[in-house]
Amino acid sequence: MYARKASELVKEFASSEPGQLSTFNNDLFAQVLEECEGHLLHLQPLMRKIQEHENKLKDKRRSEDEVEISEDERRKSEAEKVILQTALKSDQFGALVHHLSLVRNKRCLMAYIYNRAEVIRSLGWMVDSVLPAEIEEKLSSTEKEYFKNHVATLQSYMSELDLHLTVDMVPPKDPYIKVRVLDDIGEVALSDQVANLARHAIMFLRRTDAEQYITQGGQKQRMLRFQYSLDI
Amino acid sequence: MAKYYDIDDILAEEELVPSVFQHAANEVGLFDSSDDTNKVEAGSRVELPFWLVRELYLRQLISIRVPPCFDRESKTREEIGADAAHVDLRSRCLYFYEVGCKIAPLVGDKTIGPFLLVAFRTRYKEVLIKAHTLTPAVAPKYLTLLTNEEAKLYEAGQSSITAFKKWRMGGPRFQMAPVLGRKRKPT
Numbered sequence: 001m002y003a004r005k006a007s008e009l010v011k012e013f014a015s016s017e018p019g020q021l022s023t024f025n026n027d028l029f030a031q032v033l034e035e036c037e038g039h040l041l042h043l044q045p046l047m048r049k050i051q052e053h054e055n056k057l058k059d060k061r062r063s064e065d066e067v068e069i070s071e072d073e074r075r076k077s078e079a080e081k082v083i084l085q086t087a088l089k090s091d092q093f094g095a096l097v098h099h100l101s102l103v104r105n106k107r108c109l110m111a112y113i114y115n116r117a118e119v120i121r122s123l124g125w126m127v128d129s130v131l132p133a134e135i136e137e138k139l140s141s142t143e144k145e146y147f148k149n150h151v152a153t154l155q156s157y158m159s160e161l162d163l164h165l166t167v168d169m170v171p172p173k174d175p176y177i178k179v180r181v182l183d184d185i186g187e188v189a190l191s192d193q194v195a196n197l198a199r200h201a202i203m204f205l206r207r208t209d210a211e212q213y214i215t216q217g218g219q220k221q222r223m224l225r226f227q228y229s230l231d232i
Numbered sequence: 233m234a235k236y237y238d239i240d241d242i243l244a245e246e247e248l249v250p251s252v253f254q255h256a257a258n259e260v261g262l263f264d265s266s267d268d269t270n271k272v273e274a275g276s277r278v279e280l281p282f283w284l285v286r287e288l289y290l291r292q293l294i295s296i297r298v299p300p301c302f303d304r305e306s307k308t309r310e311e312i313g314a315d316a317a318h319v320d321l322r323s324r325c326l327y328f329y330e331v332g333c334k335i336a337p338l339v340g341d342k343t344i345g346p347f348l349l350v351a352f353r354t355r356y357k358e359v360l361i362k363a364h365t366l367t368p369a370v371a372p373k374y375l376t377l378l379t380n381e382e383a384k385l386y387e388a389g390q391s392s393i394t395a396f397k398k399w400r401m402g403g404p405r406f407q408m409a410p411v412l413g414r415k416r417k418p419t
Contacts, residue, residue, distance in 0.1 A: 003281070007246045014239045042259050049258075086256070090271075093257035093293050097284065104283050107242065114237045 002039075002101035006032045006108030013112055021119050024140040029109070036105050039098045046095040053088040057081065117146060124151045125166055167208055176204050185213075240380060244327035244334070248279040251289075251296040282334060289338060301325050302332055302344055312351045317358035321351075321379045328379040355382060363389030 009028050016022040060081055069077070120143055123131070131139075131147065139147065158165050185197035190209040197203075235241040257272045272278075280294070288294045301308040301324045311319045321328045329348055336344040355378075362374055363386045375383055 002284075007243065010239055010242050014243060046259055087258075090256040090258045093255050094259040096288070096291070096293070097257060097260050100284055100287055107236065111237045111239060111242055115239060 002097070003035075003104040003108065005035060006105045009112050010108050013115055019119060019122070021116065021135065021138050023138045024116070024143065026140065029112075032105055032109060036102055039102045039105075043095055043098045043102075046091050046098070050088060050091045050095065053084055053091065057084055057088070060084075116143065120147050121150055123147065124154050167211065175207055177207050177210055179203060179205055179210050240327065240330070244330035245281065245283040247282050247299065247325060247327060247331045249282055249285045249296050249299055249335070250277070251280050251285055251294045252277050253294055255293055257293075282331065286334075286338060296339065298335065298339055298341060298344075299325070299331070301328065302335060302341075302347070304341070304343060309347060312347070316351050316354035318377065319351075320377045321355075321382075322376055326380050329381055356385065359386050360389050362386065364393050 005028060009025060009032060012022065012025060012028070060077060064074075064077060120139070123135070124147065131144075136144065154165075180202045181197045181199055184199045187194060187196050191206055192209075195203065195205070253272055253274050253276050256274045260272050280288070285294070285296055289296055297303075300306050301321075303309070308319065308321075308324060325331055329352060332344055332348045336348075359378065359382050362371075366374060375386065378386060
């Protein structure tokens with residue numbers, strides 16, 4: 001069936017959890033594009049045939065108008081015209097099916113790209129300018145480029161405003177929070193103090209300092225995670 | 233065109249509709265791959281996806297029948313009439329309401345609209361009750377009955393209940409960015 005592969009692509013996106021990305025399916029994507037090429041190959045000869053049939057019909061009508069013909073010939077040419085017309089209709093029908101399939105394929109591909117781009121844009125707000133490796137390998141090269149540009153735009157906007165917008169997405173109740181360190185980090189210079197973030201240490205930190213460690217919990221290089229037990 | 237990029241809308245239009253070709257079509261060999269003529273004869277019966285059906289039907293190139301789950305004399309209608317809340321709609325049509333809304337104006341069947349409304353009304357009540365009361369252990373079994381839209385409602389109901397509980401207890405509000413995955417590294 002036409003456009004089956006394209007819908008598989010969309011289904012694959014739909015089955016991944018909202019906000020999560022699955023690996024860009026280069027293989028299936030290319031197959032859909034190939035199918036589009038196939039439709040085009042079918043479409044072109046059909047278009048040519050439709051043109052031919054139309055020309056023939058026009059010629060017939062003109063010749064009928066110009067020359068007087070007998071009753072017998074008239075009937076014959078009527079019959080020919082009917083045959084031509086049905087052939088024309090079949091060709092148009094076929095062309096229409098291919099055209100619709102092309103439009104459908106396009107819609108599926110566009111939706112796939114668009115919805116992924118939406119997720120990638122939201123990534124720019126949630127993680128800092130560098131993507132963790134396990135997410136980055138899921139993106140296609142153009143998507144990586146897109147993410148980089150989007151983050152750059154976001155950064156330049158924030159520096160223009162002189163306001164860090166991605167901090168405190170949830171408004172804080174208190175500037176300090178109590179955290180427990182899950183992994184060894186060592187000495188870190190925080191905005192108001194130099195703290196030794198040893199494993200299992202429980203301490204009071206400024207929210208803004210702690211936030212980056214909590215939200216980037218999964219990031220590999222940093223192997224450090226906070227868990228805070230109380231949010232006073 | 234408002235829903236051009238909408239994933240659910242695209243998948244809903246993938247639903248198959250039984251149709252009959254009124255004219256022959258050239259160079260369309262996919263439906264019946266057994267012969268090489270690449271031609272579909274008039275009168276052949278095929279199940280076409282809805283995105284194809286709408287355009288072809290409006291041009292009167294094919295005739296269609298209402299898909300079995302919306303048909304006037306279908307078993308689904310009887311079951312919905314008897315006890316809508318426990319009919320397994322998921323296996324019949326994942327996008328039951330969406331497809332119903334699309335197909336009704338096309339075939340001009342005035343009974344489909346009220347039928348969908350009745351089905352949704354009874355089932356919606358049940359979905360909300362279940363979302364608030366079911367324990368996670370039995371929930372997967374109930375979810376297999378729901379269409380896509382109902383499953384979303386169910387999840388929304390559940391998440392609002394958990395949000396309410398969290399608000400009452402006062403839980404943590406900082407969270408790891410959800411994209412970074414839920415698997416925790418061994419500590």
